Amino acid sequence: MSGHGFLLVNYVPGTSLVHRAPLWLKFLLVVGCGMASFLVVDWVVAAGALALMCLAFLASGAGPARLFRAVRPIVPVLAAIGLFQWWQLGGPVAARIVLNVLVCVVAASILTATTPMQRLLDGVVSLAVPFRRFGADPERFALTIAIMLRSIPFIAGAYSDVRDSARARGLERNPRALVLPVFITTVAYARQTGDALAARGLGEPGPEDDNEEDEGTQDNGTPGDAGRR
């Protein structure tokens, strides 16, 4: 299985101002860009925001190549959306929608490119701590986010591999030959990841819960059958 750097940039070590910016500010930037995409109605403002985000990304020292690699995978999708919106609603609306999506992607890439994953997880844990009173486990919450980020390139890689296989068999125009294997591969990957997490004891309650009886926390499957955990 080949993996792909897809949408979000991996952490690039550095000491730039963007790297040193507090995590809450970067979180706020991403959330703000997401919210602004619903509010901004002028494509010129969206273009300005995108320029600012690109400048911030480049100021981190991650480089234009990484910025291009982060944006490249969604260019075909954005081109299709842009053309459709242009046809339906005109050029300015199409430009605004496309630019707003790009702003969000670049803002998220700034966060992931300038923040080590562990720092990001610590931040997510801090954010999730208030939900502990409702039964949420902040560590598990952070792990879920990490797995989500990790799974995007894997699924993109699965799609690329399946597309190549379909091409080799002359089935590139058959959507079933593309969608079904990606779906099956993704489900298998999810199960393998679940097994790997369980085997490493990740996502389980902390040592403070060790006195609890383990029995009853697992699925023992059909009576008389082997239960997968």
Next chain:
Amino acid sequence: MGSILLDGVDVRVAVDGHPEPKTLLDGISLNLTEQRIGVIGANGSGKSTLLRLLNGLVAPSHGTVTVDGDDTVRSVRAVRRKVGFVFTDPLSQLVMPTGREDVELSLRRSVRNPKERRDAATAILNRFGLLALADQSIYELSGGERQLMALAAVLAVEPSVLVLDEPSTLLDLRNRELLRRTIAGLSQQIVMSTHDLELARDMDRVLVVESGQVVFDGGADAAVEHYRALSAAGLPPVGAAPWPHTTESA
């Protein structure tokens, strides 16, 4: 050295369309006390299921499995802290984008301070000669480097037993040798399934699994010879079609 005890273990799974459950392991009783234990056998013979029992990934349908006295069903958390598990495909095991982050993930529970956690991860990666690769995307690593990275992430929490499920299957000769040397230098009790008979010969004790049963249990050389004989039995003569029905239809 710890003790892994399997007492009258059966493993059965329900199969769609079949009224009777399929038997994956049948009546396994073992006391594993040696430092290095190999498990060999054909594809689908039950090797992986046997290994998964040891970490509690699979529960026995009948019988019990204990690791140093801890039952793998009733005390699964304690068992998983003792038993590290390395999968065949490291890509499904490495959860984080880089090796360093994955090792740090392993340490999150035991080392709360981020700085200390990072230092501990650096020390572990350095021990395995992986420091130069620590911050590379796991997709940019070779198969052998990924497998060693997965091994480092599992060993970060210092388990007393290491279970490896065909760890060399996806590796080329050089990486296989690298993995072999790394495993040879570990102090943990090792239980490893493999199709690599050279690797199996490094073990103190080797189990041959066939159709869900341990059909041979003894020294490495004798076990490998037994497995060779077992595999050769029933093979078609050289040059004969392995699947006669396909040649007929052609």
